[in-house]
Amino acid sequence: KSVAAAPKNPSFGSSREKNGRRILVFVRVRPLAKKETEAGARCCVRIVDRRDVYLTEFAAEKDYLRLKRLRGRHFTFDASFPDSASQQEVYSATTSELVEAVLQGRNGSVFCYGATGAGKTYTMLGTVESPGVMVLAIKDLFSKIRIRSCDGNHAVHLSYLEVYNETVRDLLSPGRHLVLREDKQGIVAAGLTKYRAYSTDEVMALLQQGNRNRTTEPTRANETSSRSHAILQVLVEYRVRDAAMNIINKMGKLSLIDLAGSERALATDQRSIRSLEGANINRSLLALSSCINALVEGKKHIPYRNSKLTQLLKDSLGGSCNTVMIANISPSNLSFGENQNTLHWADRAKEIRTKGYSANEDALPVPQTETDQVKLVLDLQKENR
Ligand code: ADP
Ligand code: MG
Numbered sequence: 001k002s003v004a005a006a007p008k009n010p011s012f013g014s015s016r017e018k019n020g021r022r023i024l025v026f027v028r029v030r031p032l033a034k035k036e037t038e039a040g041a042r043c044c045v046r047i048v049d050r051r052d053v054y055l056t057e058f059a060a061e062k063d064y065l066r067l068k069r070l071r072g073r074h075f076t077f078d079a080s081f082p083d084s085a086s087q088q089e090v091y092s093a094t095t096s097e098l099v100e101a102v103l104q105g106r107n108g109s110v111f112c113y114g115a116t117g118a119g120k121t122y123t124m125l126g127t128v129e130s131p132g133v134m135v136l137a138i139k140d141l142f143s144k145i146r147i148r149s150c151d152g153n154h155a156v157h158l159s160y161l162e163v164y165n166e167t168v169r170d171l172l173s174p175g176r177h178l179v180l181r182e183d184k185q186g187i188v189a190a191g192l193t194k195y196r197a198y199s200t201d202e203v204m205a206l207l208q209q210g211n212r213n214r215t216t217e218p219t220r221a222n223e224t225s226s227r228s229h230a231i232l233q234v235l236v237e238y239r240v241r242d243a244a245m246n247i248i249n250k251m252g253k254l255s256l257i258d259l260a261g262s263e264r265a266l267a268t269d270q271r272s273i274r275s276l277e278g279a280n281i282n283r284s285l286l287a288l289s290s291c292i293n294a295l296v297e298g299k300k301h302i303p304y305r306n307s308k309l310t311q312l313l314k315d316s317l318g319g320s321c322n323t324v325m326i327a328n329i330s331p332s333n334l335s336f337g338e339n340q341n342t343l344h345w346a347d348r349a350k351e352i353r354t355k356g357y358s359a360n361e362d363a364l365p366v367p368q369t370e371t372d373q374v375k376l377v378l379d380l381q382k383e384n385r
Contacts, residue, residue: 023323023352024078026094027053027343030119031083032331044333047082053329053343057336075343077350083331087126091136094324095256099140101322102236102252103148109255109316113345114328115338116261123326124230124258125211133326134207134232134256139200141234141254157194157235158203160210163284163308164228171210171230180308186315194235207232229284229309232256255316259309260285262345263338284309289345291317296351320355 029045046054055073079093098108110133112120126132131139138156145154160171161178170176170193178189197203215228234254239247262285287307294302295318304314316323327346329339 021322021354023317023325023349023354024094025325025327025346025350026079026081026090027075027077027327027329027346028081028085028090028119028123029053029083029329029331030122036330036332036334039334041332041334043331044336045329045331045339047080050079050081052076053080055336055339055343057333073340073343075347077327077346087123087130087132087136090123090326091133091140094326095133095137096140098254098322098324099137099144102141102234102254103144103154103238105250105252107253107255107315107319107321108323109257109313109321110324110326111255111257111259111313111316112326112328113259113262114342115263115330115335118261118328118330118335118338118342120258120261120326120328121211123328124232124256125207128204128208131204135200135204137254137256138197138203138234141236142200145236154236154238156197157237158197158206159189159192159194159233159235160207160230161189161192161233162214162228162230163312164215166283166308168308168312169215171213172206174213180311186319187311189312227260229260230258231312257313257316259288262342283307288313292345292349292352295353296348316354317352318354323352323354325349 027047029047032041032043044056046056048054053075055075057072081090081093095108095110098110101108112123114120122132124132124134126135138158141156145156148154158172162169162171168178168180168189170178170189170191172193172195176191176193178192180187181190182188195206197206211230214230232255234256236252236254238250240250242248284307287303287310290303290306291310291313302318304310304318310317315321325346327342329335329342
């Protein structure tokens with residue numbers, strides 16, 4: 001079956017939706033590495049119909065005799081990609097509609113979640129031979145812009161930043177630390193480099209360089225495990241004429257996020273500085289899980305302020321944004337616990353709804369009740385003062 005046959009979200013690209021829209025959740029399994037096969041790892045993941053994920057635990061021989069059967073788990077997602085899925089396939093099914101929406105002045109976010117070594121960076125950045133979602137999105141964006149306008153109406157700007165140890169750094173200006181501020185458009189990193197991009201080729205080089213600026217340090221579990229969260233922001237600005245032929249400026253933003261490894265700090269047997277880092281990474285991802293829980297449970301207060309990461313993702317999780325999550329898992333039975341953890345959060349994320357407002361210029365909340373109406377009026381008055 002082809003990916004196109006997977007359940008498509010009916011509402012990407014449509015206008016305002018009453019009850020908001022659900023985060024779309026995808027799963028991607030990477031191939032078993034040669035090293036893993038040589039070490040005797042077995043494949044513990046099976047994808048059926050490009051949707052269902054079956055996770056099996058291979059118990060040790062003695063446990064197997066005791067348990068009599070293998071323990072397993074079953075999950076269903078918007079689409080699930082087996083290890084044979086190409087970068088283009090993953091991009092087309094997860095992100096291409098968001099790129100289209102960004103060109104209509106809407107915001108979109110895609111984030112990769114999973115343990116270290118599960119394939120997040122491969123999916124997001126990829127390699128020169130097999131570019132990932134970040135590069136394919138920009139390539140697609142440029143070709144869509146070329147079709148749309150010959151007058152140079154669109155401007156594309158890129159920013160690339162990382163959150164490491166609760167510090168925000170500019171990946172396009174290495175060494176520059178950034179402060180987060182809240183303004184009308186939400187949380188912004190003050191002084192962040194905005195790079196005007198003209199072609200895909202330069203972008204690939206720029207991202208590869210930016211990725212080398214990411215903080216990666218050896219841990220016991222993985223020689224180059226990335227302990228930072230990386231966020232690529234693609235800003236598209238353009239002008240259109242309204243019915244009265246006035247020029248109006250429009251803007252759409254696409255955020256592509258490569259999260260740090262979600263494995264527990266304990267698993268890597270870290271020492272002093274490592275464990276401090278681990279604690280911070282856990283703090284960010286813990287904060288992310290608290291936000292997901294609060295959103296799913298419909299809580300009034302969502303604890304975005306608990307970490308830099310959740311402040312930066314505020315718009316993606318609870319704002320006017322189309323959001324996609326790609327959960328990356330390893331096929332190895334040695335990663336059973338981590339995979340289970342990843343799929344648990346992916347499953348939970350399916351229940352989050354973002355506000356389904358359409359374009360940026362009319363992204364005002366629709367009052368649900370009278371009290372809301374009064375509050376909105378008061379807010380507007382305050383803003384106009
Ligand atoms: P993470 O960023 O989650 O820590 P990586 O993306 O660095 O993991 O992937 C770990 C290793 O597996 C890398 O060597 C990467 O090239 C390889 N890999 C990951 N996903 C795939 C895939 N779908 N196809 C081929 N190789 C992959
Ligand atoms: Mg990585």
